[in-house]
Amino acid sequence: MSDEENEEGGETLRPIQVKDEGQFASLVQDIERLVVVAYVAPWCEISKALAPFLEETAQQPEFERVQFLSVDVEQCPNVAAARQLKSLPTFQFLLKDSPIMPTFSGNNQEKFKGLLEKALSKRNEQMAEYDAMKAQQEEEAERDDD
Helix, strand or coil, X not given: CCCCEXXXXXXXXXXXXXXXXXXXXXXXCCCCCEEEEEEECCCCHHHHHHHHHHHHHHHCHHHCCEEEEEEECCCCHHHHXXXXXXXXXXXXXXXXXXXXXXXXXXCCHHHHHHHHHHHHHHHHHHHHHHHHHHHHHHHHHHHHHC
């Protein structure tokens, strides 16, 4: 599923506001992009206070290959229950729906940014390994064809 678009200029809305379980399941399965999920609630003051920071972070060019999602736990209670959240806001850093960094809860923006940068670096390492393995398999297949 592609990023949602703004009706006015076709700009990508980031983070994507997840509407239901199906959309969430589809978005977190991305095999190539780091997916950062913010679990929030409308009644949570910290979630409200962090929203502008998350929007600003999601728009930064160095994170253009990162999929940012915002999950309202009131709107998607089954998603929240499945993730066994203990507090809000909570953040997950996923690659193909698997955590690649520890889950983080709270409002420490510097810690969030540090984890985000480490997660992106880890994703890049994993993708480089995947690309190398795939290239090796293709070479072996070509040799077998000869």
